[in-house]
Amino acid sequence: MARPSVTGMNSESAVLLGQFLRSPAATGAVAPSSRRLSRAVCAPVPEGGEPVVVELGPGTGPFTAEIQRRLAGRGRHLAVEINPLLAGRLSARHPGVDLVVGSAADLPALLAERGMAAADVIVSGLPWAAFSPGHQAGLLRAAVSALAPGGAFTTFSYVHARALPAALRFRRSLTASFEEVVAGRTVWRNLPPAFVYHARRPRASAVLR
Numbered sequence: 001m002a003r004p005s006v007t008g009m010n011s012e013s014a015v016l017l018g019q020f021l022r023s024p025a026a027t028g029a030v031a032p033s034s035r036r037l038s039r040a041v042c043a044p045v046p047e048g049g050e051p052v053v054v055e056l057g058p059g060t061g062p063f064t065a066e067i068q069r070r071l072a073g074r075g076r077h078l079a080v081e082i083n084p085l086l087a088g089r090l091s092a093r094h095p096g097v098d099l100v101v102g103s104a105a106d107l108p109a110l111l112a113e114r115g116m117a118a119a120d121v122i123v124s125g126l127p128w129a130a131f132s133p134g135h136q137a138g139l140l141r142a143a144v145s146a147l148a149p150g151g152a153f154t155t156f157s158y159v160h161a162r163a164l165p166a167a168l169r170f171r172r173s174l175t176a177s178f179e180e181v182v183a184g185r186t187v188w189r190n191l192p193p194a195f196v197y198h199a200r201r202p203r204a205s206a207v208l209r
C-alpha cells in the first residue's frame, strides 16, 4: 500500500486528484474509494470457481486490489480504463490483470476478442452521474449486454449527489435494465460517503435495445 506523504496524501490519491483537476467529468472522483467501499462493491465476486470478472473505470485500483484478493489467482479479471496514465500505473502494480486502455462502451467487443461469452460479475467505478444522458445510456447498455443472465452488476453513488438529475436518471435506467436493484447502506468511511447498487437479472428488453 502507498505511504502517506508529508501532506497526508499518498501518491495514488495525489495522482487521482491531479487527473480530476485536469478532467473532472471523465474522472468523477477527488479521491480513490476506501477499503470499506471496495469490499462492499466487490462482494458479488465469488470466492470459488473460475468466474469472469470485469471492472470498469478502475482508476488507481482500490477495487482492482479487492477483486484480485477475492479471486486469489482463479478466473479472469478484465479491467477497462480510459485514462492512459492511470491504466499504465495500474498495470505495473497488477500484472495479473488484463488491463485494456479504452472505453467501457466497447466491452462486448473486448470480451468477444478474448473468446469470453459474457461476464459473471461486472464491478463499475464509472462516474455515472457525471455523464451526459446519451453517454450514460450507451455505457449501461454495453455493460448489461455483456453480463451473463445469472450475473451481477455493482456500482456506487456518492450520497451527496444521489438527488442530482443525472444520478436519478441513472437509478431509473438501472431499474429499467435489471429485475432486481438493491441500494446498500451508506459507507461513511469513504471520501465522500457513498453507497453501493447491487443489480441482478438483466431484463431481456434492456439487452435487446
Ligand SMILES: C[S@@+](CC[C@H](N)C(=O)[O-])C[C@H]1O[C@@H](n2cnc3c(N)ncnc32)[C@H](O)[C@@H]1O
Binding pocket: 026, 027, 028, 029, 031, 032, 033, 056, 057, 058, 059, 060, 061, 062, 063, 080, 081, 082, 083, 086, 102, 103, 104, 105, 124, 125, 126, 127, 139
Ligand atoms: C470515479 S473514478 C473511480 C476510480 C476507482 N474505481 C475508485 O473507486 O477509486 C472513475 C474512473 O473511470 C474512468 N472512466 C471514465 N469514463 C470511462 C470509460 N468510458 N471507460 C472506462 N473508464 C472510464 C476514469 O478515468 C476514472 O479512472
